Amino acid sequence: MPRAGVDELTAFVRDSTGASxxxxxxxxxxxxEVQYVRPDLRREGVDAEIARAIDHLRNESRAREQRAFPYDGFNGTVRSFxxxxxxxxxxxxxRGVVVALDTDVARQLDGFMRECVERL
Incomplete structure (x- = not known):
């Protein structure tokens, strides 16, 4: 993804989610590359945590991962924590882009997932 596309995505997400x-x-x-990190989340050791997560996510950009499901047009994944x-x-x-948001942005999805987890 060209840098301009990431800049545009970052601006869109910031405008849409604000401080979240x-x-x-x-x-x-x-x-x-770090495109943006909210200032209150910058701390010692965060770079290693980000690198580890991105190493894990990088596997999803490979063609075999995209072919693992019977649906066309793999757009991405959502992980709820x-x-x-x-x-x-x-x-x-x-190659890819990762966006981390506070849970309030995905309140409905997050709430639905929590309800499901409670039933397991």
Whole structure:
């Protein structure tokens, strides 16, 4: 994804979610770039945590992962955690963008998922 596309996505997400945006990260086969991190989340050790998560997500940008499901047009994944919702937009050749948001942005989805988990 060209840098201009990531800039446009970051601006859109910031405008849409305000202070709920936690971070935006762009990755490629060799590493990743921090596009945005909310200032209150910057702390020692966060870079290693981000790198570990991106290494995990990078696998979803491979063609075999996209072919693993019987649906066309793989758009991305959503992961729900107690503290955050993570959107992953995998692109081609081990490239992609990761957006982390506070859970209030995905209140309905997060609430629905919690209700499901409570029943397990």
């Amino acid at each position: 945006l936690r971070g935006v990260y762009r990755y490629h086969a060799e590493g990743y 107690e503290e955050a919702v993570v959107l992953h937009f995998p692109l081609r050749q081990e």
